[in-house]
Amino acid sequence: MRNYFGTYTASRQADPITASVLVFDQSISIGYRDESGTNHTARWEMSQLTAQFEASSGSSLLRNTSSGEELRITGPEAATLVKEMQEEIAKPWYRKKSASHKGRVFLFFAGLMLVLALLYFLFVPMLSEKVADTVEPETERQLGDAVWESMAQSMTEDTSASRLLNDFFSTMNIESSYRIRISVVKDNVVNAFALPGGRIVVYSALLDRMQSYPELAALLSHEFTHVNNRHATKSIFRRLGSKVFISLLFGKMGSVTSVLVNHADDLKSLTYSRKLEKEADLEGLSILTNRNIDPKGFTDLFRHLKAATSGSALPEFLASHPDIDNRLAYIKEMSKQARVEPHADLTAIFEQLKKP
Amino acid sequence: MLITTTNVVEGRPVQEYLGVINAQSIIGANIFKDIFAGLRDVFGGRSKTYERVLEQAKEDALRELAEKAQALGANGVIGVDLDFETIGSGGSMLMVIATGTAVRI
Numbered sequence: 001m002r003n004y005f006g007t008y009t010a011s012r013q014a015d016p017i018t019a020s021v022l023v024f025d026q027s028i029s030i031g032y033r034d035e036s037g038t039n040h041t042a043r044w045e046m047s048q049l050t051a052q053f054e055a056s057s058g059s060s061l062l063r064n065t066s067s068g069e070e071l072r073i074t075g076p077e078a079a080t081l082v083k084e085m086q087e088e089i090a091k092p093w094y095r096k097k098s099a100s101h102k103g104r105v106f107l108f109f110a111g112l113m114l115v116l117a118l119l120y121f122l123f124v125p126m127l128s129e130k131v132a133d134t135v136e137p138e139t140e141r142q143l144g145d146a147v148w149e150s151m152a153q154s155m156t157e158d159t160s161a162s163r164l165l166n167d168f169f170s171t172m173n174i175e176s177s178y179r180i181r182i183s184v185v186k187d188n189v190v191n192a193f194a195l196p197g198g199r200i201v202v203y204s205a206l207l208d209r210m211q212s213y214p215e216l217a218a219l220l221s222h223e224f225t226h227v228n229n230r231h232a233t234k235s236i237f238r239r240l241g242s243k244v245f246i247s248l249l250f251g252k253m254g255s256v257t258s259v260l261v262n263h264a265d266d267l268k269s270l271t272y273s274r275k276l277e278k279e280a281d282l283e284g285l286s287i288l289t290n291r292n293i294d295p296k297g298f299t300d301l302f303r304h305l306k307a308a309t310s311g312s313a314l315p316e317f318l319a320s321h322p323d324i325d326n327r328l329a330y331i332k333e334m335s336k337q338a339r340v341e342p343h344a345d346l347t348a349i350f351e352q353l354k355k356p
Numbered sequence: 357m358l359i360t361t362t363n364v365v366e367g368r369p370v371q372e373y374l375g376v377i378n379a380q381s382i383i384g385a386n387i388f389k390d391i392f393a394g395l396r397d398v399f400g401g402r403s404k405t406y407e408r409v410l411e412q413a414k415e416d417a418l419r420e421l422a423e424k425a426q427a428l429g430a431n432g433v434i435g436v437d438l439d440f441e442t443i444g445s446g447g448s449m450l451m452v453i454a455t456g457t458a459v460r461i
Binding site: 003004005006018020021022024029031033039041108244 | 419
């Protein structure tokens with residue numbers, strides 16, 4: 001804003017009146033007092049006035065083109081200023097003075113967002129996994145046992161089935177630095193999961209649905225891969241890393257934002273577990289094919305899972321496990337050249353397990 | 357229009373006093389500016405982001421003051437005083453109050 005004194009003329013016949021003038025970005029404001037002593041203010045838009053310097057009178061002449069009113073301000077400065085403002089208004093938005101500043105600010109924010117995204121999606125998970133790799137198997141075992149003990153209080157274990165499954169697993173002869181302990185839990189949930197440090201939990205309803213030993217071998221090799229590749233530990237550390245990063249970034253935000261942020265975080269760790277499930281499928285499959293066990297065990301196993309989840313199946317994006325049809329497809333693709341041999345010892349244990 | 361912090365205008369006596377006027381401008385630096393200013397606080401140096409906000413707030417307050425004076429028929433504001441305050445939870449917003457006496461000189 002600039003301020004001046006000037007003389008205002010309402011029409012050619014009228015006498016000039018002294019006026020105070022304020023020049024803004026888009027308009028000018030003129031204040032004057034008429035002969036009767038009444039105060040007036042007039043506002044002229046930049047678009048409705050012409051400005052020029054009159055050398056003869058040594059003053060800037062501003063004229064309102066729509067009403068014919070005139071304003072004189074001593075010196076050339078006011079005319080120059082008004083012309084500059086009019087040129088600035090006439091420019092397209094991207095060439096305005098304010099646009100270059102806004103452009104810089106926008107680029108800066110875009111860059112910042114990119115850096116934060118890279119940190120969140122690449123650097124933090126990588127760092128978390130590095131930290132997870134330094135965890136000793138013994139620590140993992142303690143963690144897994146603690147989780148199992150807290151869960152076991154509300155579950156009944158089928159000890160004879162557990163013993164048979166442990167036998168089955170040791171007969172499969174899979175080498176690992178972890179001591180694998182399998183527990184069968186009496187429940188009608190069709191599922192199984194692995195805890196960090198070597199504990200695998202299988203629900204009896206899933207066992208009941210199995211028809212042949214390759215299915216059990218597929219299940220155990222899948223869960224074994226989760227244990228052996230430290231999937232649970234990595235997941236825990238990745239979650240922890242994301243949580244720490246997010247709370248550092250949005251530490252002072254209100255509860256609404258924290259709810260949103262936490263849900264977004266959950267979705268990300270689901271996709272992580274999908275990646276891990278696929279890894280467990282594929283490595284589990286190679287355990288079967290290396291031992292010449294029928295890879296059809298995987299497809300049969302997934303059919304049972306599919307039958308159990310039918311009706312309530314979530315879209316893959318929200319499900320922590322890859323969509324079962326997807327899994328069937330890539331397992332089928334991978335198992336094309338598999339060689340199959342009968343395994344009398346595994347069959348015997350499986351049959352014992354199925355005895356009523 | 358003349359806006360000055362002095363009580364008298366050299367060579368132009370006050371003909372009429374039109375009363376005390378004030379105008380305020382309360383402005384929030386946005387959250388990103390706060391983050392950058394926070395960084396500036398860590399690494400040291402002048403915080404241009406906050407300086408621009410302050411300048412803008414002062415400009416707005418004086419503009420409003422001049423418009424109020426004009427509406428009263430004044431052609432000058434003398435004895436102008438500018439006050440700067442932080443308000444809002446945690447002092448997150450900035451307030452500028454411009455006070456002066458509207459006069460005809």
